[in-house]
Amino acid sequence: MxxxxxxxxxxxxxxxxxxxxxxxxxxxxxxxxxxxxxxxxxxxxxxxxxxxxxxxxxxxxxxxxxxxxxxxxxxxxxxxxxxxxxxxxxxxxxxxxxxxxxxxxxxxxxxxxxxxxxxxxxxxxxxxxxxxxxAKLQLLSETDELTGAYNRRKLLDALTLSLASFRERQTPVAVVLMDVDHFKTINDRFGHIAGDEVLRGIAHHAMAHLREGDLFARFGGEEFALLLPNTALDVANVIAERLRQAIASGNFLPESHPPLVVTASMGLSLIQPQDQAIETILRRVDNALYRAKNSGRNCLVVDG
Structure with a gap:
């Protein structure tokens, strides 16, 4: 039995x-x-x-x-x-x-x-x-399909967390907005496919030089953003300026295209104690970027 x-x-x-x-x-x-x-x-x-x-x-x-x-x-x-x-x-x-x-x-x-x-x-x-x-689906939802950089949604989520962390620990956080100069002219002269190559090249170049913990995102169109946690203003200035110079000296089109000089204008600011929302931070950085464009482009303007 x-x-x-x-x-x-x-x-x-x-x-x-x-x-x-x-x-x-x-x-x-x-x-x-x-x-x-x-x-x-x-x-x-x-x-x-x-x-x-x-x-x-x-x-x-x-x-x-x-x-x-x-x-x-x-x-x-x-x-x-x-x-x-x-x-x-x-x-x-x-x-x-x-x-x-x-x-x-x-x-x-x-x-x-x-x-x-x-x-x-x-x-x-x-x-x-x-x-x-x-994890793969999460990455796809956070990644810009064209450039492979993070997308606007990921940047805004990360910036929200950075603001909360700053208010708790007071560790410096730097934000950079970057706009490719005269991008419409690049598209008009070389075509939209070449314009896409420029955007991909800039993104890959920037991501290859990031520190661990930094975040690079395509903010929209030809505009990119860089989030630098635990980074003082002087260090962020050096990082952003180094990137700006690297873009100006880079070659982002295949050899079959005529030579093309690509430059970028940048605005930089730190999260401030009075910031209550990420919109305030982005508005301040965007104003710095606007001043960079009005100063002849291909330059970095620091707010504060």
């Missing part, structure tokens, strides 16, 4: 996703399922170890925090997180997926204590493909 307990254990061990029992102190009490080595590593050795025995402290802190929140709320919680096999001490990384894996964790309190501790059951589902698709 078939033993129903054996059937139940076989069913649990055959679960496609790994199911962990984790105690309130962060100890692995049990692990079942997750046998598919295309999607998961073998974590059987984790049982009886603490999160802090096998994970970097920052990651262990995060997992322990999720356990405690779940126990406090006493309800199912769903979290997403990235974890690579190399992050977990003792895993055989040859028998499992490479690189960082993205998981959806379904964390549910257990009614019965485990080893005299409150505990949760944590089901980890591999959502790497979904995460990659979402």
């Amino acid at each position: 078939t033993n129903h307990l054996d059937i139940l254990l076989d069913m649990l061990s055959a679960l496609p996703d790994p199911v962990f029992v984790l105690t309130e102190s962060g100890r692995y009490a049990a692990l079942i399922g997750g046998k598919d080595r295309q999607h998961y590593h073998d974590g059987a050795h984790l049982v009886d170890f603490s999160l802090y025995d096998v994970l970097p402290k920052a990651k262990a802190d995060w997992f322990l925090e999720q356990i405690k929140i779940t126990l406090e709320q006493n309800q199912l919680r769903i979290v997403e997180y990235g974890l690579a096999g190399a992050d977990v001490d003792g895993l055989d990384t040859q028998q499992g997926p490479e690189g960082e894996i993205w998981f959806e964790g379904r964390v549910q309190p257990l009614a019965t204590p485990v080893n005299n501790e409150r505990a949760v059951v944590w089901v980890a589902c591999n959502i790497t493909r979904r995460h990659q698709l979402e």
Whole structure:
């Protein structure tokens, strides 16, 4: 006669996703399922170890925090997180997926204590493909199709966050608006395809020289914007001026075209303590850009 307990254990061990029992102190009490080595590593050795025995402290802190929140709320919680096999001490990384894996964790309190501790059951589902698709779609929604730079929407979102950060921490944030000089003349003389090449060339040139954390966006038409977090006015001035000079000395059309000198006018300003909305910042930078155009173009005007 078939033993129903054996059937139940076989069913649990055959679960496609790994199911962990984790105690309130962060100890692995049990692990079942997750046998598919295309999607998961073998974590059987984790049982009886603490999160802090096998994970970097920052990651262990995060997992322990999720356990405690779940126990406090006493309800199912769903979290997403990235974890690579190399992050977990003792895993055989040859028998499992490479690189960082993205998981959806379904964390549910257990009614019965485990080893005299409150505990949760944590089901980890591999959502790497979904995460990659979402990241790709997010990038597409934030990217200008022609130039590959960020688009106006992304810039406005980033500027909104920068304003909030400035009001909280008072770290300097610089904003630059840049307009390609006489762009209509370029289109009229060389055609719109050549004009597109100029815009692409400027964007690729600018993005290649950005620092980590800087953001370059196509603001609209032949106008671009540069957001420089944690950047004092004198440093922002140097960065913008260097870019302006690089554009003036660059060659943005194929050799089949006649030589073309491309220049840009720029306006620069910092976020100010009195700024309550990003429209105020953009208006001030736009005024500086307008003054640059009225000063003969191919120059940088700094507001404040």
